[in-house]
Amino acid sequence: MVDKIQDLNLPATVVTRLIKEALPDGINIGKEARSAIARAASIFIIYLTSSTAAAAKKQKHKSLSSDNVFSALEEIEFENFIEPLREALEAFRKANKEKKSSKNESKTTNDANATATADEDMDDDMNESAAQEPTDGTEIEE
Structure with missing residues (x-):
């Protein structure tokens, strides 16, 4: 599973960014406090994962x-997290769906443009070859 307990810690830069976003301007946080929050977050994630696995097994x-x-959040008595998490999950799914549909639209547009360009190139090639006269003095039969 995990060799060292330090492997369970969240990246310090991510934790620092999250803490700074949560704190009002002008408030600083010490290194030990940041470390304590990171460890608490890691422990919460492990606890929630374990509770989630138990809920799935049930x-x-x-x-x-x-x-x-x-279900796990309700079981560990963090019901007040459920609704904000549902809203965040729905927003995440909606953003992914929009991103995927815009990517598909872009691909469809690019494919249509590529097909049109290929058709134009083929027409140009056919017109050029029809307009060329043979260099050996023979005539082209139509």
Whole structure:
């Protein structure tokens, strides 16, 4: 599983960025406090994952799903996190769907443009070859 307990820690830069976003301007945080928050976050993630796995097992699921996470949050008495998490998950799914559809639209547009360009190139090639006269003095039969 994990060789060292330090492997369970979240990256310091990510934790620092999250802390700075959560704190009001002008408030600084010490290195030890930042480390304590990072360790607490790691422990919470492990605890929530364990509770989620238990919820999935109770529902006879072999894969963890967002519904299992919501059940686990309720089980560990963090119900007040459920609704904001549902909203964030819905926003994430919507953003991914929009990103995917715009990517597909862009691909479709690029494919259509490539087809049109290829057709134009083929027409140009055919017109050029029809306009060329043979260099050996023979005539082209039509």
